[in-house]
Amino acid sequence: MLLAIDCGNTNTVFSIWDGDSFIATWRTSTEHQRTADQYYVWLSTLMNLKGIQPDITDVIISSTVPRVVFNLRVLSDRYFGTRPYVVGRPDCALPVDVRVDTGTQVGPDRLVNTVAGYDLYGGDIIVVDFGTATTFDVVEADGAYVGGVIAPGVNLSLQALHEAAAALPHVDISRPQAVVGTNTVACMQSGIFWGYVGLVKEICQRIKAERDRPMKIISTGGLAPLFQQSDVLFDDVQDDLTMHGLTVIYRHNTKQG
Numbered sequence: 001m002l003l004a005i006d007c008g009n010t011n012t013v014f015s016i017w018d019g020d021s022f023i024a025t026w027r028t029s030t031e032h033q034r035t036a037d038q039y040y041v042w043l044s045t046l047m048n049l050k051g052i053q054p055d056i057t058d059v060i061i062s063s064t065v066p067r068v069v070f071n072l073r074v075l076s077d078r079y080f081g082t083r084p085y086v087v088g089r090p091d092c093a094l095p096v097d098v099r100v101d102t103g104t105q106v107g108p109d110r111l112v113n114t115v116a117g118y119d120l121y122g123g124d125i126i127v128v129d130f131g132t133a134t135t136f137d138v139v140e141a142d143g144a145y146v147g148g149v150i151a152p153g154v155n156l157s158l159q160a161l162h163e164a165a166a167a168l169p170h171v172d173i174s175r176p177q178a179v180v181g182t183n184t185v186a187c188m189q190s191g192i193f194w195g196y197v198g199l200v201k202e203i204c205q206r207i208k209a210e211r212d213r214p215m216k217i218i219s220t221g222g223l224a225p226l227f228q229q230s231d232v233l234f235d236d237v238q239d240d241l242t243m244h245g246l247t248v249i250y251r252h253n254t255k256q257g
């Protein structure tokens with residue numbers, strides 16, 4: 001069985017793939033101090049609770065936080081006796097080309113998302129991921145990753161308002177009833193929610209105009225369904241896009257032997 005690990009700046013997701021489907025998914029906050037032994041205690045407890053045998057034979061990791069990779073590698077070596085595939089490292093091949101400026105280290109999550117998007121929808125797509133940052137990634141007709149856009153994440157923007165302004169509270173994102181808020185929380189939610197709807201529309205429209213062709217827009221991340229409710233912003237919303245991409249990259253590497 002494959003253990004796929006998607007480590008973002010906020011959360012780390014562990015999923016177990018039995019070759020056909022994901023049989024379990026668990027999420028923990030990303031903390032670079034967490035040791036391999038701590039990961040294993042947590043993971044084995046959850047596997048036990050679900051009645052899953054700990055017969056992990058392969059591990060694949062995508063991490064936007066370089067410092068956590070060391071401990072995840074140790075987890076893989078020590079407890080599963082396998083050397084993990086780490087997306088972005090030379091010994092983990094990608095099934096698509098990456099056409100960006102020389103020396104650019106594209107976030108592995110962005111590469112994985114575009115691999116998944118191409119596998120499920122074909123080329124000429126934009127993948128929008130609502131993570132710590134909100135990223136837009138462009139896939140060429142032949143599947144190549146050709147760049148994108150990085151905007152501040154939704155929760156990051158709300159947090160920034162709260163941290164910078166003494167009278168602004170911490171608020172959670174939600175779709176406000178009206179654009180004109182009549183209290184502080186409603187005003188903040190409106191600014192972020194409708195601001196993001198505008199941001200998504202404008203960026204996607206400009207990408208399409210710049211590339212001068214129709215493109216499908218696929219979205220992922222916990223907040224994608226919330227934004228899709230406001231308007232049809234995306235052609236499709238895929239919850240587990242990054243995890244799907246990890247299985248595609250894993251298969252690509254094992255096929256190559």
Ligand SMILES: Nc1ncnc2c1ncn2[C@@H]1O[C@H](COP(=O)(O)OP(=O)(O)O)[C@@H](O)[C@H]1O
Binds near residue numbers: 155223
């Ligand atoms: N369904 C949801 N509702 C509200 N906030 C969410 C939801 N899903 C994720 N988030 C928040 O969105 C942010 C990004 O989450 P996540 O996709 O896990 O980020 P990353 O991949 O960068 O670690 C976090 O602040 C998280 O708390």
Ligand SMILES: CC(C)(COP(=O)(O)O)[C@@H](O)C(=O)NCCC(=O)O
Binds near residue numbers: 007008010105108153
């Ligand atoms: C843009 C990101 C911060 C998004 O990370 P996430 O929101 O998934 O935690 C990450 O992909 C990253 O660190 N990228 C490196 C720079 C780049 O992709 O060009």
Ligand SMILES: [K+]
Binds near residue numbers: 129132
């Ligand atoms: K992410």
